[in-house]
Amino acid sequence: MSLSLEAVTRRVGRETHIDKVDLTFEPGSFNVLLGRTLSGKTSLMRLMAGLDVPSEGRILMNGEDVTGRPVRERNISMVYQQFINYPSLNVYDNIASPLKLARMASDEIRRRVHEISEMLHIEQFLKRQPSELSGGQQQRTAMARALVKDADLVLFDEPLVNLDYKLREELRHEMRSLFATRNTIAVYATTEPGEALALGGTTTLMHEGRVLQSGPTESVYHHPVSVEAARLYSEPQINLFEAEVRGRELSFSGAADAGSHGSRFVLPAPLAGLESGAYRFGIRPSHLGLAPLADDDLEFAVNVDIAEISGSETFLHVSNTDHSLVLHLSGIHDFDVDDSIRVYAPAHKLFVYAEEVAEGADSALIRSPTRADNIVPDTSSGGLV
Amino acid sequence: MQRTHNNRAWWLVLPVVIVVAFSAIIPMMTVVNYSVQDIFDPSTRFFVGTEWYREILRDERLHDSLIRQFIYSFAVLAIEIPLGIAVALSMPRKGAMVSLCMILLALPLLIPWNVVGTIWQIIGREDIGLYGWALGQLGIDYNYASNPADAWVTVLVMDVWHWTSLVALLCYSGLRAIPDVYYQAARIDRASPWAVFRYIQLPKLKSVLLIGIMLRFMDSFMIYTEPFVLTGGGPGTTTTFLSQTLTQMAIGQFDLGRAAAFSLIYFLIILLVSWLFYTAMTHQDSDDA
Numbered sequence: 076m077s078l079s080l081e082a083v084t085r086r087v088g089r090e091t092h093i094d095k096v097d098l099t100f101e102p103g104s105f106n107v108l109l110g111r112t113l114s115g116k117t118s119l120m121r122l123m124a125g126l127d128v129p130s131e132g133r134i135l136m137n138g139e140d141v142t143g144r145p146v147r148e149r150n151i152s153m154v155y156q157q158f159i160n161y162p163s164l165n166v167y168d169n170i171a172s173p174l175k176l177a178r179m180a181s182d183e184i185r186r187r188v189h190e191i192s193e194m195l196h197i198e199q200f201l202k203r204q205p206s207e208l209s210g211g212q213q214q215r216t217a218m219a220r221a222l223v224k225d226a227d228l229v230l231f232d233e234p235l236v237n238l239d240y241k242l243r244e245e246l247r248h249e250m251r252s253l254f255a256t257r258n259t260i261a262v263y264a265t266t267e268p269g270e271a272l273a274l275g276g277t278t279t280l281m282h283e284g285r286v287l288q289s290g291p292t293e294s295v296y297h298h299p300v301s302v303e304a305a306r307l308y309s310e311p312q313i314n315l316f317e318a319e320v321r322g323r324e325l326s327f328s329g330a331a332d333a334g335s336h337g338s339r340f341v342l343p344a345p346l347a348g349l350e351s352g353a354y355r356f357g358i359r360p361s362h363l364g365l366a367p368l369a370d371d372d373l374e375f376a377v378n379v380d381i382a383e384i385s386g387s388e389t390f391l392h393v394s395n396t397d398h399s400l401v402l403h404l405s406g407i408h409d410f411d412v413d414d415s416i417r418v419y420a421p422a423h424k425l426f427v428y429a430e431e432v433a434e435g436a437d438s439a440l441i442r443s444p445t446r447a448d449n450i451v452p453d454t455s456s457g458g459l460v
Numbered sequence: 461m462q463r464t465h466n467n468r469a470w471w472l473v474l475p476v477v478i479v480v481a482f483s484a485i486i487p488m489m490t491v492v493n494y495s496v497q498d499i500f501d502p503s504t505r506f507f508v509g510t511e512w513y514r515e516i517l518r519d520e521r522l523h524d525s526l527i528r529q530f531i532y533s534f535a536v537l538a539i540e541i542p543l544g545i546a547v548a549l550s551m552p553r554k555g556a557m558v559s560l561c562m563i564l565l566a567l568p569l570l571i572p573w574n575v576v577g578t579i580w581q582i583i584g585r586e587d588i589g590l591y592g593w594a595l596g597q598l599g600i601d602y603n604y605a606s607n608p609a610d611a612w613v614t615v616l617v618m619d620v621w622h623w624t625s626l627v628a629l630l631c632y633s634g635l636r637a638i639p640d641v642y643y644q645a646a647r648i649d650r651a652s653p654w655a656v657f658r659y660i661q662l663p664k665l666k667s668v669l670l671i672g673i674m675l676r677f678m679d680s681f682m683i684y685t686e687p688f689v690l691t692g693g694g695p696g697t698t699t700t701f702l703s704q705t706l707t708q709m710a711i712g713q714f715d716l717g718r719a720a721a722f723s724l725i726y727f728l729i730i731l732l733v734s735w736l737f738y739t740a741m742t743h744q745d746s747d748d749a
Contacts, residue, residue, distance in 0.1 A: 126644060147650045159645045163663035172659075173649050220649075 076102050076137055076227040078260055083122060083132035092118040094284040095132070100260045100277075105251065107271040107292065108264040109307060110281030116264035119281070120230045123262065125149050136227065152221035153230040156237060158213035160205040166192070166216050167201040173224040191223045194253060211242040218246075222253065231263040235270070247273055268310040272296060280304050287437075297444075301437045302428050305357050311390055311401045314363065316356040317431070320349045325373075327356075327397065337397055343371035343422030346442075353430035355438050360390070360403035362424040362444075365416065372419040375400065379414040393418060494720035512721035522722070524697065525705045526729075529681060532616065532701060536680040537673060539620050544627025544672065545665070549657070551632055565625040577689025580618045584690075591617075604691060608698035615687045615699050619680060627672045634668035635661060670741045674734055681730055702726060 078100040085093040093115050100106050108116045121127040122134065125146040134142045141149065152173070160169045167188055174184045192198040195215045205213050214234060221229055235243040251274060254261050265271055271278050272292060279289040280299070287304045288295055299305035305313045317328045325342045342349070367374065377393035377400065384390075384407050391402040391410065402418060410416070427442040495512055499505045516522060551561050571579070584604045586592040595602040604614040638661065646656045684703040687693060693700035706726065710719035 124648065126647065146647050151648060153645065153648050155641045155645070157639060157641055159639075159641050161659040161663070163659060172651075176650050176655070 076258065076260060078123065078228060079135045080119075080123070081133045081135065083119075083129045083134060085118060085122060085127060086130045092284055093122065093129070096284075096286050098279060098286060098289060100262065102260065103254075103258045105254050105261045105274060105276030106263065107274050107276060107278045108262060108281055109266070109268060109271045109278055110264075111266055111307070114281040115284040116281055117232055118284070120153070120232055120262060120264060123228065124151050124153060124230055149228075150224070150226050151228040151230065152224060152226040153232065154214070154217050154221045154234045156233045158205070158210060158217055158237070160213060160216050160220070162205060164205075165201065166197060166203055166205065166208070169205065169216055170201075170219045170223050173220060177224065187223055188219075191219045195219045195222075195249070211238055211246070214238060214246070222257075225257075226259055228260045228262070231261065233264055233266065235265075243270075250274065268308050271308070278308070280307050282307060298440060299426070299443075300440045302355055302357065302431075303437045305426055305428075305440075309359055311360050311403060313357045313359055313426070314398075314400045316398065318354045318356045319352070320346075320354065321351050338375065340373050341371070343373065345371075345423040346425065346427070349427065349442075354441070355428040355431060357426035357428065358420050358424055360401040362421060363400060363402040364419050364421070365402075365404070367419045368421050369423075372421050375418050375420070377416060377418055379410045379412055379416060381412065382408060382410040384408075491720045491723055494716050495724055497717055499716050508717065512717045513725070516718060516721050516725060521697075522702075522705060525700060525702050528697075528700070529702045532612075532683070533677055533680045535616055536619050536623075537676055539616070540624045540627050540676055541669065541673060543620065543624050545631050545669075547624065547628035548631035548635055549661070551628075553636075562629070565628055568622050568625050571622070573685035574689050576618060576622050577686040580614065580621075580686070581690055584614055606695055608695050611691045611695055611699050615690060618686055618690065619683065622686070623676060623679070627676065630668045630672045631665055634665045638664045666741065670738065673737055673741075677737065678730055678734060681733070 080096050080098045083093060083096045084091065096119060108119065110116050118127070122129050125134075125141070125144055125148075128143060132142075133140055136149075160166075161172060164172065170188045170192060171184050174187060179187075188201070189198065192201060195218060197212055197215045197219060200208060200212055200216075205216060208216065214237075218234070235246055238246065247270065250263075261276075263274060265274075275292050277290060278292040278295045280287040280295065282303055287307065288300045295304075296308055299308050302315065306315075319326050319328065320342060323342050325340045325346070326337055327340075328337045364372075375393075375395065375398060377395045377398070380392040380394055380399075382389055382391050387406060389402075389404045389406065389408045391404060391408065393400050393402065393416065400418060424444045425442075426440065426444065428438040428440055431438055496507060496509060497505045498508045498511075547565070552558055568576075580591075583589040583591045584602075586596045586602065592602055592604075601607075602610050604611045642660050642664075643656065646660060651659070682703050683701055684707070687699045687701060688704055691699045693704050703726075706719060706722055709715050709722060
């Protein structure tokens, strides 16, 4: 079972919610839609489900055109951000409901419900009402209901948002193994880059109703094709610089209104191939360091604005008159506000994008960091490397 | 841990105590006081203990009135609750029509009880009343003033006309509170419209229905003005409900002790039935499990 969207557009009134989306999902694949709130993730899922009909374009399932086919005639299931279960039915009946509606034999229903509830660890709650369950258990019930009927397409619309951190980790982890043996297409919408990385499979970056980039998760993460894509797939947000290369000199433009002329560097060796001209440079917060790794690291003298400590990580916000940067440091670091420190950007970790041609316009990727000495991202923990 | 007691905090409770005392406790205790005495005039009164209560409980006239009252109240619930749900379900979900429907529904609720009685007195007339005339044209012999069944049905229809809106508005607000994703999930599950009603809408309406049922039960159980204006309790005693019997006893016959005992029993019946409804509806969940 494969699903393809061909130039799918959806307009509501004068607004374009989905703008010419082309996507293909392979059978048995796990696909993440990553985008901010209102980027069109839910709208796109509604189109895939058949809850809405595209204004233009076609939707194909196994090569068959299903564009106008209503949801009732498709075999899909969906899990929502809210925990949606039938309020008056107990967990067993909730999970069994799609099978009962499909008029399956009761022995088979019982077998399937028990199988799926064991996989989701809710077998001891089968007799309870949804209102007697915790949020995590309610969402597990909703997931069991979605998975029990062997749908061709399972849509997850930010299913873990309303759960606490521990439960999220746990369910996210199980999610992959649940789909490992299935031949269904899973589509999972999220706003969190970390979640997208942890779930793996393919990632599609959505922005303002358009697809910015789509491909295997790792490749999208390591080579975001544009500044907007890099911004989306970075948490905290990627640090950006307006840069100019002139011969062997690299300069970052500063805040002109503060009378600053920016910062100047000798063009580092890894960037030697760049032609003279204007660029946008980007570096992930986790690649900035407090100590130089090489002689040609770019050095910035900054003051500490705030150090946020989250778990065993520190997000350090620093600035000087020209730049305002975020560092993602592992471990807990104590800083006082206004401490003067130096931060270092390794040159080979820089993303290089074309210059911004117009206000708010996106710029294409010219060069992504060399991977030679990259640490392989530890996708299982969900951390961004 | 050291706790500081500040007895002046009691002053904050005082306003509530005063209001409740004057609005509930003192009037109630006065009634209790009356119910155990035989009062001839303000200075001549005798303590009679539970005699009034025993007399009331044996009174045939009151038994009839009580049975009539129960049949009436259950008929009101049996018609108004399903009808209210049906009206709420058929109302549009959004758009300009919503406000129009709301206004139309709210209109009967704004009309005072005695005016409702008068309106139906006119509507029910065979010569100039819409309802009476229409029934006459259909060949039905209708006269609410002389035919007991007609009178009874008219009082019932009047209440349905007056109060179904309340149930409909309550249900409508309950239906609007159901997130859209529930309907979406039902569509994805290929659930039938009946299944959507039975497994999503009805369970989600439970709390507003509880309020609706309680309000309509209590109100209809205490109905007085409308039948009093329309039929005066007649013909015979067909539409004489409990509150009218009570009024006759207290003001007509000035039988204060008996009326007081009756009031308390009346009050306890309403309390008991409301409690039964409440427990039946709120404990349904745990029974199923």
